[in-house]
Amino acid sequence: MGADFTLDYAYHLLARHGICNSDSTDETLEKSDIRCFVMDNSGFIVIHADFRKPDSSCDNNSSHFSHKNVENVHITGKEDLFPVAESLIRTGRLKRQACLNFQVAKYQHYWQVDAAQVARGVDEAVGACHRYQLLPVDNSNVFVGILHSRKDCSESTPIPPASDPTCLSCPRASTAAARHCTSTRPQACECPCVSPANFGRCQNHYIRPE
Numbered sequence: 001m002g003a004d005f006t007l008d009y010a011y012h013l014l015a016r017h018g019i020c021n022s023d024s025t026d027e028t029l030e031k032s033d034i035r036c037f038v039m040d041n042s043g044f045i046v047i048h049a050d051f052r053k054p055d056s057s058c059d060n061n062s063s064h065f066s067h068k069n070v071e072n073v074h075i076t077g078k079e080d081l082f083p084v085a086e087s088l089i090r091t092g093r094l095k096r097q098a099c100l101n102f103q104v105a106k107y108q109h110y111w112q113v114d115a116a117q118v119a120r121g122v123d124e125a126v127g128a129c130h131r132y133q134l135l136p137v138d139n140s141n142v143f144v145g146i147l148h149s150r151k152d153c154s155e156s157t158p159i160p161p162a163s164d165p166t167c168l169s170c171p172r173a174s175t176a177a178a179r180h181c182t183s184t185r186p187q188a189c190e191c192p193c194v195s196p197a198n199f200g201r202c203q204n205h206y207i208r209p210e
Helices: 007-015 079-090
Strands: 032-040 045-048 094-101 106-113 122-126 130-136 142-150 193-196 198-200 205-207
Touching: 007 032, 007 045, 032 079, 079 094, 079 122, 079 130, 079 142
Parallel strands: none
Antiparallel strands: 032 045, 032 142, 094 106, 106 193, 122 130, 130 142, 198 205
């Protein structure tokens, strides 16, 4: 049995409960900006408040939603969720993987949540200004995320050590096959992308990216 929901209704279901409810009397809402979202086990955003915004290219009276605003949106490229992405990568909860596409001779770089590390949920501070929770949804491949950003904090985003990942914005609605990686390092925080697959003739096999 399956069911279809509009994006607006799906976010309504998320926002009506607990701290995600903007009408809540929880004192936490008075001190923090709260962002609630749903992410799948590859790091793609399934539900987000921004998905409810109509396409700006449509006329003002239109309620149409553009696919470019909701498709291929990855947590490593969603600026308001950078603190979450950077923390997940830094702690090894979100890991970068690569597989070789022989047809086009390119490595496809993608992300995978380490299920064992998040099985009981995550509740972690990020710098001085942010704290987030990530909760697995039973019998599914998605997680509910809640990001708290302190209103009285002087930092707009945490400043991680130089060795930690710093996320890069990625083009909207571009697929991984159309994006070329700026780095192939395992902790490079960028959206799914591709890099050239170089064949080592002496080794007689493709050389994996560093």
